[in-house]
Amino acid sequence: MSRIVHVNGSFLPEESASLSIFDRGLLFADAVYEVTAVIDGGLVDFEAHQQRLRRSLGELDIAFDPEAEDLLGIHRQLLQRNDLREGLIYLQISRGVADRDFVQPRGTPPSVILFTQALPLLEAPAAARGLRIITRPDLRWHRRDIKTTQLLYPSMMKSTAVAAGVDDVWMVENGEVTEGSSSNAHIITAEGQLITRPLSHDILHGITRAAVLDYAAEADLEVVERPFGVAEAQAAREAFATSATAFVTPVVEINGHPIGDGAPGPGTRRIRERYIARSRERLQY
The missing domain is CATH 3.20.10.10 (D-amino Acid Aminotransferase, subunit A, domain 2)
Structure with a gap:
């Protein structure tokens, strides 16, 4: 059974997920990420990860507000939809899609992807x-x-x-x-x-x-x-x-x-x- 992932505001089966070939995360690694552990069906140190995410976004000047976009709500939905009790949730935010250019574009909507991984963490x-x-x-x-x-x-x-x-x-x-x-x-x-x-x-x-x-x-x-x-x-x-x-x-x-x-x-x-x-x-x- 495939996982349910999140791509730019939509929850969908992993085999249906896609990003543009012009996404700057793909072309320039112009993206940041966080990985939050899950144990007992709950998120470990979620707020600390969000604080570091905001810092990374600020250092790269990527315009994205984690609270306004309800990243916590998305994480909760992924936990529920994938029945994840132990493992990881991966989050990646890129500067978005633009024609290939070394100069960072202004005003491009960021690309946001999240997915789960079921892994043994407590008894690794x-x-x-x-x-x-x-x-x-x-x-x-x-x-x-x-x-x-x-x-x-x-x-x-x-x-x-x-x-x-x-x-x-x-x-x-x-x-x-x-x-x-x-x-x-x-x-x-x-x-x-x-x-x-x-x-x-x-x-x-x-x-x-x-x-x-x-x-x-x-x-x-x-x-x-x-x-x-x-x-x-x-x-x-x-x-x-x-x-x-x-x-x-x-x-x-x-x-x-x-x-x-x-x-x-x-x-x-x-x-x-x-x-x-x-x-x-x-x-x-």
């Missing part, structure tokens, strides 16, 4: 076994704080990881870890400090990252926002990645070097449990 296998990662140079553009659909290099890195027989890549710039192919990167030191790179143009301002930093104290961890290198990560007591799709997922190996005892650590497990529990308390239906 990676959360139990941990991620094995490798490092590669970070060669992306330098506005990574804007959540655009310009994802070719992260896709290349994820594919590089799979080809190498591991789970993901942590990207490195000037000797310091920036982030994963689709996640923020964190370590826990022997002294019990949670180290994570500070917000800047260099990394995505992760919604899960922000929540985790709030919960760190409850896991007896001191938060220190500073860069860290690969060697420090390899010597850490624990390491983990955060994202809307993976929640809090332990990293157990970097470039073949085991982290700690090579198994998911107690600090990461506590943070993941706390994140899921708090998310359930704030679900939006």
Whole structure:
């Protein structure tokens, strides 16, 4: 049975959905997106995702008002129409349709698409076994704080990881870890400090990252926002990645070097449990 998706104001079966070949999201990746997790049939951190969406739209000067367009109502309709209990809702907003030109057009109606993906998030296998990662140079553009659909290099890195027989890549710039192919990167030191790179143009301002930093104290961890290198990560007591799709997922190996005892650590497990529990308390239906 096909999914019901949303395209420019209409709900329709996925096989009937289409966009113009002149959509600037297709031609220039002139588009932003958000992915909201769904557990127990409710939306996780929806308002935080909407706040970041508004920021991304503003940075690209795309004229779209999420509240006026009732994105929450559309999300609710997709949950109901697809009977989604656990998984994701993907939202993409492009500048719209115009003849191909490098100059960004003014006044074009944005293109808006949403669709669901049913996925196991709470009992994801990676959360139990941990991620094995490798490092590669970070060669992306330098506005990574804007959540655009310009994802070719992260896709290349994820594919590089799979080809190498591991789970993901942590990207490195000037000797310091920036982030994963689709996640923020964190370590826990022997002294019990949670180290994570500070917000800047260099990394995505992760919604899960922000929540985790709030919960760190409850896991007896001191938060220190500073860069860290690969060697420090390899010597850490624990390491983990955060994202809307993976929640809090332990990293157990970097470039073949085991982290700690090579198994998911107690600090990461506590943070993941706390994140899921708090998310359930704030679900939006």
